[in-house]
Amino acid sequence: MKGDRIMQRSSHITGYQLRAKDGTIGRIEDLLFDERHFGVRWVVIDTGTWLPGRKVLLPPNALSAPDTRAREYPVDLEKDQIKEAPGPASDQPVSRQMETDIYGYYGWTPYWYGGFGYPAPGGMVPAGAVPFTAPVLPEEARDMETSDPGDPKLRSATEVTGYHVEATDGTIGHVEDVMVDETEWAIRYPEVRHLGAGFSGSAHGRPFEIKGLGWQTAWQGT
Structure with a gap:
């Protein structure tokens, strides 16, 4: 409900730990939002020495309600799922193809198809590339998909x-x-x-x- 909005500074969200079903995977390092609609598209996770040299990206709706005392967000994933997911190297920008690969791996509907990281019909598939049928795009989503298929125009909150x-x-x-x-x-x-x-x-x-x-x-x- 719009009357129940939860407003947070981005600097408060960064630093929260992410906890998978079988252990902690790292902490939130940044939020990536698109510069046209200001939607937060990705949570950037610093995994420390667990997965060195690469970024771990999750759409924000993969995060469950936070535990504010422990300063952590649970995610309904296992560490091996996250480890095997595609992701850019730490010094690479996020391309539309990379976004597509990540959503396809988890079986989630991409945000530019009118979804926002919610699981596609049938639930989340834990591993492997997952084909999906693209629904009819809303006008705004069509604009995002066709304006520049290689550049999702993401900005860092940091x-x-x-x-x-x-x-x-x-x-x-x-x-x-x-x-x-x-x-x-x-x-x-x-x-x-x-x-x-x-x-x-x-x-x-x-x-x-x-x-x-x-x-x-x-x-x-x-």
Whole structure:
């Protein structure tokens, strides 16, 4: 329900442990969101020395409700499933093909088909490439699928921290954090540290004020 939204700073979510059915797999290192719709598409997991040299990516809806005391999210997967899943090397960007491979491996419906990491009909298949039939795409999802099949245009929540915030008449501050709606796993607004003369403190930018993200470390608003 919209009245029951759970809002968290991305910096609060990072650092949480992820616990598989048979043990801890690592901690959340980052959140990747798409720059067009601000949906959180992937949770990036640092597995330490368990799987060195590669990223582990899971869609956020693979995470169950967090244990806030233990600072961990349970996931209904086993460590071997996660170990055998496809994933980019630690120094590689996430391509659309890599996203497709990960969703196919787990048997989940990709977010660009109107899903958001939910299991496809029949449940989750634990291992191996899983063919699936693509449903009719909503207009927004078709746009995401056809605009650039090689580049899902993902941004790092950690990366945008420090971005300058540009209003129509100049820079107003920089991003200290981003607020995440855990109910729908979406970036709702940046937390901004103002730089104006005579003003000190932080403020929240409303979602409809965000015009987009520029490559020159600027979060453009109105």
